[in-house]
Amino acid sequence: MPSVERYLALATCVLALGGLTTACSSDESDRSGPVGPVPDGLDRFYAQSLDWGECDPYATTDMSRSLFGGDGLECARLTVPLNYDEPDGTTITVGLLRHQAEDEDNRVGSLVINPGGPGASGMLNAASMAGQVADTAIGQRFDLVGFDPRGVGASEPAVECLTPDERDADRADDAEYDGSPQGVRQAEREEREFADKCAQRTDHGKEMLAHLGTRDVVKDMDVLRSALGDRKLSYLGYSYGTRIGYTYAEQFPRNVRALVLDGALDPEEDSVESLVSQGEGFGASFEEFASWCAERGDCPLKGDPTKAYQDLVRPLLDDPVDAGGGRQLSYDDATTGTIQALYSENMWPQLRKGLSELSRGQGSTLMGLADLYNEREPSGEYANTQDAFMAIRCVDDPPVDDPDEIREAQSRYAEVAPFLDPGTEPSSARDACAFWPVDNTSEPHLPNVDDVPPALVISTTNDPATPYQAGVRLAKAMNGRLLTFEGNQHTVFLQGNGCVDDAGADYLIDGTLPPEGKRCSG
Template sequence: MLPRLSRPRVPRPALAAIGAAALVLVGACADAGSGTSAQAMQNPPELAQFYDQQLQWGPCNDYAPTADDQQTFADAQFDCTRVNVPQDYAQPGDGKTMQIALLRKKATGQKIGSLFADPGGPGASGTSFVSRKAADWATNGLGDRFDLIGFDPRGTGASRPRISCLTDAENDEERTKVFADPSPAGIAAAEADSRLFAERCTQRTGADVLANVGTRDVAKDMDVMRAAVGDEKMTYAGFSYGTELGTAYAEAFPQNVRALLLDGAIDPTQSTIDSTVKQNAGFQLAFDNFAKDCTNRPNCPLGTDPQQATAAFQKIMQPLIDKPVPVGDGRVLSFNDAQTGVSQALYVSQLWPALERGISEVASGQGRVLMLLADLYHERDQQGRYSNMIQAFQSISCVNQPALKDPAEALELATRADEAAPFRSTGRGPVGARDACAFWPVPPTTEPHTPEVDGLPPVVVVSVTGDPATPYQAGVDLASQLGGSLIKVNGNQHTASLQGDPCTDKLAVDYLVNLTLPPQGAECTLSPS
């Protein structure tokens, strides 16, 4: 069972590590408002035990979400804690709680407050994200003025309890499955696999936990975290799915917002079908941009005509459906893993050389590069251990979006997605199978809607013209919905701010530190990779 097309993680720094690994294979100023004075509003009395809790910060050694994080988390510049929150905000006194993991790097100068950050997913670890971004943010002024705080949303990373659906062996097995048969028997097989995934998640995580892991609940956790660290107002940077968290926080607590930087927007008004189709179209655009670059180079595996690149790609990839290729470690590269690896490389143009090499390998009967990219997407380490990111992604998505329970809707989605992204097509017709959300044990807690944010101070939205995962127009629309300012960024990657581009970073840092809004029509252009 493959998750529906992801609302992916931020490519940098997460993809910076991916880029380095894959490319080896191919050759502030005045105080802008206190963040530590009395609370901006009266905290809900029924939640006093959570809002008033005293945090016990300590070493981060036992908080690393993955083995790869352990060395970074051992650095003494970081400290960690867990914040207690109610499992169910409708029943805060029932004794059931969750613990949200936080990692902090203390401000080194005149402190404004805390900068909370989330890298997206849903399911990605915010503690890991901030631990890897801290050095960069120390040089751009953020580390001087803010305590930098990453958090693992409920169910993810080092937070407790964790969403758990599959063992490592089951994850490996799942990735080899390809459901490309559009016949009734093929659809039944695909749906049986989705149903099994839902059953395993329910058995191993618990329906009561799954019912309360959505954006609605994380936004409330964020306000508890704000109060627990002693901040009057929330300063937040959210990327990709992190923009959905920021939007939900703005709706629930507009009076508690100091600054929201939202980069790689999710449009809250879009239906499940529309958002998925538009994301597929975004990846096709990214593939087409890659193909234009590749076909201008010697020995491009897609030939010399960008107009024929999709057909050439299909000819190389579709045979994997029946004949996966070995990767040298006892595993084989399936059609699904190959497509995952390709999509991973389309997040940033820096990975285009790796993608070209990976496609060339498949054409010659090998699959090492694309499997590496797929492993990194799935957060599988060299020992075969997985984080819970993909499982959390699926579980959180199922309570964040209405399920497609009608087989006709599932077929519509498959058909429109195939048309929007033909480079991903199996060539055998759309498979109208319902995904795991159709068999989920609990209902969604969020529906598509226009956000109501009366009293929200100015926010800033960043949107990249060639973003494959969160298309540019969604950022334009979200800025309008929130009454915010838009920074347009010309480039080919997923998200852009606080990642080293001088133009985008200056506008973002000036806003976060000084609350200086970007000028109307603000526009930046990323340097070619």
């Protein structure tokens, strides 16, 4: 394959690889202006140079401190407007982490990645992936670039809602499962207080919260594309990151080079339907886990696995058990730990161990799984993922205010995921989004992407969090190609499956889509 010449920012891209134009990147040091089209008033942002350096100053958690010192990693800050309608007003920064392509002579460009959430750190994701993809075709040909979306992780300012002690207390409080009038009032009081704290404790308050959504994140991503020197964007999005991908394609159709969307969200589903669909996924994954568990010793789910599980966790609503370190395992933490383990077959042995411990009145393993989900450090500190998750979700979708709709959604969820039925009256309590201090900035809809190159959508048959059919529908909506992975996990690309990784690499490097109906297995 011919090498990609490193043109200056205003040069014309002429080399096409299998239908995909190369990114035509340039080093920041010889940039003389923005790359590609620039929206009115944003020239200074699109033309900015990135000052890459050591990543240690960007670490905000023990996990990031352990990973950001990896070989070949460098970090920078991207400056963007807080409000794109007021580009001369307040600015914020987006944290970036890069691992450069190993084969510089045949470098295609940057591959921008987002791990989902919403609220997860793309910098952490890129740092954890860099070593394992370094010797692959992707690592050889692309700069791997992870970014923390505005308000997340190392981006400044970060969303702040609960202190670590308040987060611990919130996890220990099972009031949300009390459907009585008194329980609903208490739950809604706590949700309102949460929303108020987010506005009070986050720098720039309501203005920041109003501009956290995917609508603004994709604008940041287009500024990033230009600052990286890429005329067109190559992007990999997992889970909620698929929403970032298809939203970017809708807003900037002419700036898309390639999109890999793995573990898709259904763009048309509202928050209620999304909840029920996810319940179906976790319900199916629990059944798979229970069958696996029953074939092994020390499995407490003999007989009827749903009833056996309920018999283990429901008593926690009234009587939490010791989890070590002075902490008590609540019902919420037990089910959260279970959900965490259902994301991947690799965690099934840990879940079996945790449930066996619970049958003996011990909760340390399930608490550890719940801590992993909540990104709680051994020190007791938290990443801001959960705060950011709620803040982003509340501006991405309309709130659900109808008590009857909420109660029905809870009932439907219990029907499709009966192992998570707490056995209490369904609650009609509204969540924090109903009390959010700013309006939502988007809503579910099919993206208008008629002029966008075909995307590669990867969907897993037994994905617990983003059901397979969501990927089928998104591939159709994106005029793209569906790649099916037969397995029990949430997302799969660049995680060691050769069939999937090769298909994705062929698409990203030279634009070759897999054949119609292509299927891979673990």
